[in-house]
Amino acid sequence: MAKEQGIELDFNLSDQRPLAGEVRAYPLGEALFFSPKPLPSASVIPNGLGESNQILEINETYMDVGQANQGKAFQVQLIMFCIMLGVMVVTFIFFAGAFAANERFGGFLKALLAGVRDDGLIIGSILLIPLFLGWYTIIQTSLKKSRQKPIRFNRQRREVCYFDECNKKPTIIPWEETVSWVSMHKGFTGSAIVSNVTFGMAFPDSTGKDYWMFKRPVGIMEEGQRSWEIIRCYMEEEPEYWAQKAKDENRQSFDESRLQIKQKFKNGSKPIFAMSMSDPTASYFNMFGYYMFNILCLWKLPYLVSEWDSKISMAKFPKEVDEWSKAIPKEEWAKPSEELRKQKAAAEAHYAAGGSLTTLQKLVA
Template sequence: MNDPMYNRLPHTGDFEFESGTEAFYLSPKPLPTGSAAFSGQRMHRAVSDVFLDFAHSASGLEFAVRASVGSVIFMMIFFFLVNVLLAGSSFYHGWPFWSNLIEYVKNPFLWGFTAVHILIAGVPLYKSIHQITSVPPVRFNRQRREVAYVRQKGDPPLIVPWEEVIACVTAGTTVNPYAVMHSYSLMIGLRDSISGEVVWLTLNVGHLSLAVSEWEALRVYMEEGPLALPEPLLVDEEFQEGTVAYFHMCRGVYREMHSWPVYAFGFLTIQFCSGWTLPCRFSEWIYTRPKAAFPDSIREWSKPLPAEQHAKPSAELVRQSAELRQAMSKGQSLFGYYKVKFSEPEAPLANEKIH
């Protein structure tokens, strides 16, 4: 994401447009965004006065499993219907229907293509599961004002000063013959000061404002502590996104808001073909499996420090934060302060007043 037009690492307020994707940088330095701090995906696995662990939740894995299962089942149903049509055509010309259908279904090329499709869908899913279970979460230590990340087991941890963490929100569009799809994400970059390499962690969200709010939740924790984090909207984890209870809750809402034909073909058929509650149960099972432990050096690094040893924000961060808060108190938004305007349909967000 680093654009050579700056001839430097990005700063808060930088705006980029590349290959149809717009990116606005929120850090470094991690200045106030004016948005409400919010995390809608159970990203905060552990929170204390010393550190916060940030990792992908079960909802993201549930969607990945559902998409993989759905694509495979859709392909199998498509091939079956094609075989039925071919067998029907043969029957019309005097050939036996059922024997031809069986021969079509037994076609090795058909099953070979299906196996390749399963492999294509399964490999990324396996990598996601391996990433969740084998790599510790990103740990934000507010007393040291540092962030630690372990790429994989056996690798030395990457520790980055909090004020040097790169964060940006992105908005992009994908155009196909049927629709224009909008995508938004929060990207967190951890730069190795020795090699200069930046490790990017990407969180896909449904709206640009949600990406800003996810980052704001991390920022207020690091700057103000765990009491500044918002209470979850759903206190009962049973109803968190990606769970079986959440699935049935959505099913009930969909049924109430739509007619029976729309409910039958718009929800029941699609969800049945994508595994029904199986992706929810599988993702919850993976989410509750023992995760990779932090190395001894990070466990030592995570121990509480005496108050006099707590790291303090830099004078530059304090000055810039005060200037931005003053502008926001006069009704200016973060995007307006930096004279940034995202393309439609996100333009109204750039003019929104944040208090």
């Protein structure tokens, strides 16, 4: 079981089995359970759940859930933009100083070289510190993510395969034994009280006496609920209700986005100046800012790093998992338990009558 800080450490899942819709209160927080059994947390959305960056791979047999590379390119862009902006400011200071002192040194070039010789090493060292820390963060977060293999959900076998941090061997458990929740707890920063929301799942370990926990922070409670429905709908519903894998961040996606922006600007109105933080095509000024930002970020470098992040995150599975992941004849597909069928029918009728998730517990107790 993941030994991490959080109110989840107080869960006594073995002795106090939760129920879908149950709310458990803890000091400074509470948790709302979605399963077991893996019941819908609301009425099913007819047109699916859109795209999700928690899906690494999805097909008719299995779905891999983990952390995709969305956001990695922006992480690199933010660090490189700040560094390159600092380099531009320092360069401007050197040129301005050389221009002011060119007569004293007998020429602009001599004054510039003197300034670089006297102060260049110190200022360069100062700029190297945030550059080193920034790239250390980029690489360290990717390597940390790569150490945890994705969780694989096999809908045909109705089983789940996971790898805990200490055991390199896979553990395969029945899907209906999955426990899931979203928790919210409050913390004190010294000057303010902040709320933290976490989506979590727990799977029985190889001994059957404890649980391995998977947790990730989410912005709001509804985002945690959506994370659960993305997994549950894949395992329980027809393909039209599934979420889709979000598009990877790579050099191709950057080129496609840039061409779309370029075409939109070409076909739209073109004022000289019109501020818009979200639309680069709003004016010539915005388009200039868009290209300057990407040039300062070293153009496609952030997306090259994002490709590397995606590559190391999708580590190969052992042969036994590859065999377990192969499609099987439809007549051999595992079926939902009778208990789940009854509880799901009751839950769907409950939601159709206007009931909520927090009142579902009474039906499945």
